[in-house]
Amino acid sequence: MTANIFVMNPTAAGGNEQAAVPEALDGLRGKVVGFIDNSKPNFDHLIAEMAEILESRYAARSIVRRKRLASIPAEDQVFAELVQECDLVITGSGD
Amino acid sequence: MANESMRVLDPIGVPSVRPQQLRKVLSGLEGKVIGFIDNGKPNFHYLVDDLEELLMQKYGVSSVVRHRKRGSVPVGDAAIKSMVDQCDAIITGSGD
Amino acid sequence: MAIEVCSTAFSGLGRSQAKALGYPDLPLAVVRHPFGSLSRAEIRWEAEECMGKIAAFAKQARNDRARPPGGGTDAVRLIAVADDAESVNLLFRERQWTDGLPIVPPTRERVEHMLSRSGYMPNEFIARVAPAFGEATAESIAVNAVMAGCDAEYLPVLIAAVEAISAPEFNLQGIQTTTNPSAVWLLVNGPIVSRLGMNSGINCLGQGNWANATLGRALHLVMQNIGGAIGGEMDRATMGQPGKYLFCCAENEAENPWQPVHVERGFSANDSVVTVIGAEGSLNLNTHSKDALEILRIFAETLVRPSGNDYFLCGEPWLIISPETANILSGEGLAKGDVKRSLWEQSKLPARRLTDVDLNLTRIRRIAELGEVTQDTMLPIATAAGSIGIVVCGGPGTHSMYIPSFGNTRSVSRKVRLNAYQTEP
Amino acid sequence: MVEAAKREVPALAICSTAFATLGKSQAKALGHAELPIAIVPHPFGIRDREELREIAAKTVDDIAKLLCESGDVEAFGKDSATFSAGRRAEQITVPSDFDDFNRLLMERHWGDGFPAIAPTPERVTKMLAHTSRAPDEIVARIAPGYGEATVERIAINAVMAGCRPEYLPVLLAAAEAVADPDFNLQGIQSTTNPGTVFLILNGPIARKLGVNSGNNCLGQGNWANATLGRGLRLILQNIGGALPGEMDRATQGQPGKYSFCCAENEEANPWEPLHVERGFSANDSTVTVVPPLGTWNINTHAKDVSDLLRVMADVMAFPAGSDYVYGGGAPWLVLSAEHAFILKREGLSKRDVKQRLWELSKLSAKRLSEKDFARTQNGRRAELGEITRESMLPISPRPECIGIIVAGGPGTHTVYMPGSGYTKSAITRKIV
Known part of the structure; x- marks a missing residue:
C-alpha cells in the first residue's frame, strides 16, 4: 500500500468574479449594433454582409470600428464609443 | 527517510570495444612520409602548408601527402586506406 | 449586450477565455474556419447563417441563472494522491497541469522550502497572467517552480520573469493565444547568472543545465497553469515549437565586447535582470x-x-x-x-x-x-x-x-529582487 | 585519427582549443585515450597568414615529439568508465528521496536538467515487457561516443524521460534510425551547429499512443510527444556520450535539443502520408528522424499556389544556411493543413511541390561570403562540378530530398526547418 501525499494545485484562482451577461434584448428591430473588425482577411467582408443583412432584414442600424491589429486588444476608446452608441456589440476572433 | 536508498540501473552507454593500445610511434621523422587529412576548415590548408615546410626543413621529412575532407562528413574507407598505404604517419585536424 | 463571432478554430479560445474571465454565458456565433480563404459568395452564406444565430441570441432569455458561483479549479488547493511517481504524474497530466514531462510533486513542504529563502510572502500578489488572467502570487509561482524542478534559489528570477511577461507591452495575451509558434525566451543577466550556475556558453539554449532548463520550464508552466493557455484550448498554436517547453539562457557577459543587455537598458552591471522576448x-x-x-x-x-x-x-x-x-x-x-x-x-x-x-x-x-x-x-x-x-x-x-x-510584442526587462540572504557572496 | 590508428599507422590529431575536449573525449570514449593531440589556439580561421606561420612554428615541435615518443601510457586504462563490463546495465545504489536522486543526476550529468523518474529494475522490467527483443541485444551504437544502445539501456533512458512502457518500441526504432550512416549522427552531435533530432511518427501507433499531430504538436502539453522526444535526447546524451561542453560542441544549441517530436496529421493531409511516400504500407507504424538546425515560421495568408510556393522558397534561400554550403539532403517543411490544402486544390502532388520549391529556392552563389563560397566549392564540387559566382546553388542534391509532412491545427503557418547540411537523408524505420 502506498501512502497518500498532499500536493498543491498549480493553477490560480482566477480572481475574476463570475459576471452575469447583461440581459438579452427583445429583438433587433431599431437597435444599434456595433462591430469590431479584427482586421483579419475577409473579416471586413463578413461584417459588411452581416451589416447589410441587419439593416435590410432586421431593421437595425450598424456601426463598424476597425482594430489596427488582430492580436492586440482594441483601444479602450473604441470600446467606450461603441458601448455608448450601441445596444449590441459584436466582436470577432479567428481567421 | 533521507538516508534510504534504492537500486537503479546505470543509464550510461559504453562502447563494447575493449581499449587496445593503438598508439604507435616512429623512431624519428627523417625520410618519412607524413599524411595530412585537411578538415576543409578555413586556414587549415595554410597551417598544413607551413607545417609541411617546417617538417621537411627542420625534421627531414621526405614528403607530405594531403587529403582534403568535405566539411563534417567522415572520410571514406577508401581514402583512409590510400593514405595509410602511402604514409608513415597520419595527422588529422578538427576545429576552426 | 455583447456577442463574439469566432471561426470554428477559435471557438475553444473564445469559450475558455469568456469562462476564465467570468463570462461563461457570453454568446458565441461560430463561422467556418478558415474564412480568410472563402469566396465572397461563401462569405455571404456564412453571414446569413451567423446573423440568424445572433438574432436568436438577441431574443433568447437566459435560462441558466442558477449557475453556482466560482470556477472549479481554485476550489481545492490541496489534493491527496498516492505517494509514487506514476500516480502523481498521472494526476497532473490528466488535469492538464504539466507540459508532458515528469514533475516534482509540489508538496506543501517543498513549496514552503521554495518560498523560504525568497523574501516573498506566500500571498504576495505578483501579476495577472493572460489569457485567463489568473492571479500569480509568490506561492502559486512557487508551486510551478517546484514542479519544474527549480532549486529554491531560482525563485526570485522566476518571479521577476512573471512580472515581465505581464507588462502590457509584452502582450502575453497575443503570444499565448495566437496560431503563431510563439514562445517566451527568458534571458538572464548580471551576477545571479554565475550564482545559479546558469549556462551562457556552449549549448546554452540546449539541454544539460539545471538552472536554464528548470527556470525556462517553470515560466512556461506558469503561463499554462496560471495563465490558462492549454494547447488546443486557449493556446491556438498551429504547430508551436519546441521552445514552448522552455527557451532560456544567460548572456555570455565575459566574452561580450559590448555592453550587456541589462546595462544597455539602463540597469547597473551589478543588477541581476531578466528580459523576456516573444520568440517565433x-x-x-x-x-x-x-x-x-x-x-x-x-x-x-x-x-x-x-x-x-x-x-x-x-x-x-x-x-x-x-x-x-x-x-x-x-x-x-x-x-x-x-x-x-x-x-x-x-x-x-x-x-x-x-x-x-x-x-x-x-x-x-x-x-x-x-x-x-x-x-x-x-x-x-x-x-x-x-x-x-x-x-x-x-x-x-x-x-x-x-x-x-511575434511582432506585436516588445521585450521587457525586470530587476530580480534579491534579499540580503541571497546577495551574500 | 582512430580510423588511421586502427590500421597500425602512427596517428595524431591537430585540434583547436575549442575542439580539444571533443577530440580527447571521443578518443577516450572509443577506448583510445592514449592517442595524441596537438593543440592550436582557437579560432585559427580568423588569423592572418603571419599568425598562422607562428602557430605552425610552435606546433611543429609538439607534432614531432608526439609522433616519436610513446607518451603517457599510464593514462591508458586508468578510467574504468571507458570499459564495457558487459552488455547488461549495472545496478547502482542511489538515494531514494526524489530530490536527492535528482541532485545526483545533476552531479553526474545524467540528464537534460529536468527531474527524471528513477530507472528502478521494476520500472525497466515493466517497460521491457513491451518488446520481444532480448534486453542485451545491441540496437545501435550511438555516436559520438559509440556507446552500445542495448534494448535495456534504451528502456532505462526511456523510464528516466517519463515514457510510458508502451512507448519503448518507438525509441528502439528511433535509435536504429539515428545510427544509419546516411544520417551522420556524429556530425549532428558534435558540431558547433545547433543540430538536434526531430522525431516524426506515422501510422496507427501515433493514434494508439496518443501522439499529438494537431494544435501545438511541436509545443508542450502532450505526454507522448514530450517524453518520446526527451527519451531520444537522453539516449543521445547518456548512451551517445554527447555531453554539452565535452563532445557536444554546439555554440548555442536550440530549445529543440530538449524534446522535438510530433506525429503527422494524416487525416488533414491531402496527400499520401510520409511513411507511404517512403515505401511503407499505410498500416505500418514508422518513426522518421530529421536533423533540423532550428525552426522558422512561414506565416503567410497567401491563397494562391504560386504566391505560396514563392514565399516558401524565398524563406528557404538564405546565405547563412548550412544546406547550400554543404549540400545536405534534409531541409524540411511542416505544412499546416491550410497551406497543404491550397497546394493540393490546384492539383499539385507532393512531388510537384518539392520540384517547384527546389527550383525556386536556388540561391545565387554571389550571395555567399568569400569563405563560405570557398567551402561550397570544396564541399559540393563532386555534386555540382565547378562552382562559380554565377552558379545557382540548389538547396539539396535532388528535389526529393526536401522533406514535407502535414501537421498542426488550424492556422496559416508552415514551419521551415533548415537541415544540417551534412546529413544525406532523413531516415525512416518501421516500429515493430
Missing part, C-alpha cells in the same frame, strides 16, 4: 566570414524574409551573436549601435516580395508608422534601428542566431 523560433546563422561588413550583409540578408511578423507588424527581432563573431565586429570598431543601424538599413524588405494578401495586411497594420505602403515601399524590420535586440551568447563557433519576434 530560432534560425542558425552560420557564416565563416571574418570580414565585418560581409558578416553584416549576410546577417541582414538572412533577416529579410517575406513571411515574418517582424515585417507584417513591425516587430522586435533579436540576434544572438556568437562571441567569436561579436569580437570580429567589435574588432573592426563597430559599437552595438552601429551593428543595429547597419542591420536595420540593410534589412529593408521590398514590399513586392510579400504576397498580395500579406501586403494588404501589412498596409493596414503599418499605415500609422509608414503611411501608404505600395509595392515599391522598402519595409523596415522594426520602427527604429534601436529596436533590434542584440545579445552575445554561446561558446566557440561561427554560429549566430536570428530569433524572429
Whole structure:
C-alpha cells in the first residue's frame, strides 16, 4: 500500500468574479449594433454582409470600428464609443 | 527517510570495444612520409602548408601527402586506406 | 449586450477565455474556419447563417441563472494522491497541469522550502497572467517552480520573469493565444547568472543545465497553469515549437565586447535582470566570414524574409551573436549601435516580395508608422534601428542566431529582487 | 585519427582549443585515450597568414615529439568508465528521496536538467515487457561516443524521460534510425551547429499512443510527444556520450535539443502520408528522424499556389544556411493543413511541390561570403562540378530530398526547418 501525499494545485484562482451577461434584448428591430473588425482577411467582408443583412432584414442600424491589429486588444476608446452608441456589440476572433 | 536508498540501473552507454593500445610511434621523422587529412576548415590548408615546410626543413621529412575532407562528413574507407598505404604517419585536424 | 463571432478554430479560445474571465454565458456565433480563404459568395452564406444565430441570441432569455458561483479549479488547493511517481504524474497530466514531462510533486513542504529563502510572502500578489488572467502570487509561482524542478534559489528570477511577461507591452495575451509558434525566451543577466550556475556558453539554449532548463520550464508552466493557455484550448498554436517547453539562457557577459543587455537598458552591471522576448523560433546563422561588413550583409540578408511578423507588424527581432563573431565586429570598431543601424538599413524588405494578401495586411497594420505602403515601399524590420535586440551568447563557433519576434510584442526587462540572504557572496 | 590508428599507422590529431575536449573525449570514449593531440589556439580561421606561420612554428615541435615518443601510457586504462563490463546495465545504489536522486543526476550529468523518474529494475522490467527483443541485444551504437544502445539501456533512458512502457518500441526504432550512416549522427552531435533530432511518427501507433499531430504538436502539453522526444535526447546524451561542453560542441544549441517530436496529421493531409511516400504500407507504424538546425515560421495568408510556393522558397534561400554550403539532403517543411490544402486544390502532388520549391529556392552563389563560397566549392564540387559566382546553388542534391509532412491545427503557418547540411537523408524505420 502506498501512502497518500498532499500536493498543491498549480493553477490560480482566477480572481475574476463570475459576471452575469447583461440581459438579452427583445429583438433587433431599431437597435444599434456595433462591430469590431479584427482586421483579419475577409473579416471586413463578413461584417459588411452581416451589416447589410441587419439593416435590410432586421431593421437595425450598424456601426463598424476597425482594430489596427488582430492580436492586440482594441483601444479602450473604441470600446467606450461603441458601448455608448450601441445596444449590441459584436466582436470577432479567428481567421 | 533521507538516508534510504534504492537500486537503479546505470543509464550510461559504453562502447563494447575493449581499449587496445593503438598508439604507435616512429623512431624519428627523417625520410618519412607524413599524411595530412585537411578538415576543409578555413586556414587549415595554410597551417598544413607551413607545417609541411617546417617538417621537411627542420625534421627531414621526405614528403607530405594531403587529403582534403568535405566539411563534417567522415572520410571514406577508401581514402583512409590510400593514405595509410602511402604514409608513415597520419595527422588529422578538427576545429576552426 | 455583447456577442463574439469566432471561426470554428477559435471557438475553444473564445469559450475558455469568456469562462476564465467570468463570462461563461457570453454568446458565441461560430463561422467556418478558415474564412480568410472563402469566396465572397461563401462569405455571404456564412453571414446569413451567423446573423440568424445572433438574432436568436438577441431574443433568447437566459435560462441558466442558477449557475453556482466560482470556477472549479481554485476550489481545492490541496489534493491527496498516492505517494509514487506514476500516480502523481498521472494526476497532473490528466488535469492538464504539466507540459508532458515528469514533475516534482509540489508538496506543501517543498513549496514552503521554495518560498523560504525568497523574501516573498506566500500571498504576495505578483501579476495577472493572460489569457485567463489568473492571479500569480509568490506561492502559486512557487508551486510551478517546484514542479519544474527549480532549486529554491531560482525563485526570485522566476518571479521577476512573471512580472515581465505581464507588462502590457509584452502582450502575453497575443503570444499565448495566437496560431503563431510563439514562445517566451527568458534571458538572464548580471551576477545571479554565475550564482545559479546558469549556462551562457556552449549549448546554452540546449539541454544539460539545471538552472536554464528548470527556470525556462517553470515560466512556461506558469503561463499554462496560471495563465490558462492549454494547447488546443486557449493556446491556438498551429504547430508551436519546441521552445514552448522552455527557451532560456544567460548572456555570455565575459566574452561580450559590448555592453550587456541589462546595462544597455539602463540597469547597473551589478543588477541581476531578466528580459523576456516573444520568440517565433530560432534560425542558425552560420557564416565563416571574418570580414565585418560581409558578416553584416549576410546577417541582414538572412533577416529579410517575406513571411515574418517582424515585417507584417513591425516587430522586435533579436540576434544572438556568437562571441567569436561579436569580437570580429567589435574588432573592426563597430559599437552595438552601429551593428543595429547597419542591420536595420540593410534589412529593408521590398514590399513586392510579400504576397498580395500579406501586403494588404501589412498596409493596414503599418499605415500609422509608414503611411501608404505600395509595392515599391522598402519595409523596415522594426520602427527604429534601436529596436533590434542584440545579445552575445554561446561558446566557440561561427554560429549566430536570428530569433524572429511575434511582432506585436516588445521585450521587457525586470530587476530580480534579491534579499540580503541571497546577495551574500 | 582512430580510423588511421586502427590500421597500425602512427596517428595524431591537430585540434583547436575549442575542439580539444571533443577530440580527447571521443578518443577516450572509443577506448583510445592514449592517442595524441596537438593543440592550436582557437579560432585559427580568423588569423592572418603571419599568425598562422607562428602557430605552425610552435606546433611543429609538439607534432614531432608526439609522433616519436610513446607518451603517457599510464593514462591508458586508468578510467574504468571507458570499459564495457558487459552488455547488461549495472545496478547502482542511489538515494531514494526524489530530490536527492535528482541532485545526483545533476552531479553526474545524467540528464537534460529536468527531474527524471528513477530507472528502478521494476520500472525497466515493466517497460521491457513491451518488446520481444532480448534486453542485451545491441540496437545501435550511438555516436559520438559509440556507446552500445542495448534494448535495456534504451528502456532505462526511456523510464528516466517519463515514457510510458508502451512507448519503448518507438525509441528502439528511433535509435536504429539515428545510427544509419546516411544520417551522420556524429556530425549532428558534435558540431558547433545547433543540430538536434526531430522525431516524426506515422501510422496507427501515433493514434494508439496518443501522439499529438494537431494544435501545438511541436509545443508542450502532450505526454507522448514530450517524453518520446526527451527519451531520444537522453539516449543521445547518456548512451551517445554527447555531453554539452565535452563532445557536444554546439555554440548555442536550440530549445529543440530538449524534446522535438510530433506525429503527422494524416487525416488533414491531402496527400499520401510520409511513411507511404517512403515505401511503407499505410498500416505500418514508422518513426522518421530529421536533423533540423532550428525552426522558422512561414506565416503567410497567401491563397494562391504560386504566391505560396514563392514565399516558401524565398524563406528557404538564405546565405547563412548550412544546406547550400554543404549540400545536405534534409531541409524540411511542416505544412499546416491550410497551406497543404491550397497546394493540393490546384492539383499539385507532393512531388510537384518539392520540384517547384527546389527550383525556386536556388540561391545565387554571389550571395555567399568569400569563405563560405570557398567551402561550397570544396564541399559540393563532386555534386555540382565547378562552382562559380554565377552558379545557382540548389538547396539539396535532388528535389526529393526536401522533406514535407502535414501537421498542426488550424492556422496559416508552415514551419521551415533548415537541415544540417551534412546529413544525406532523413531516415525512416518501421516500429515493430
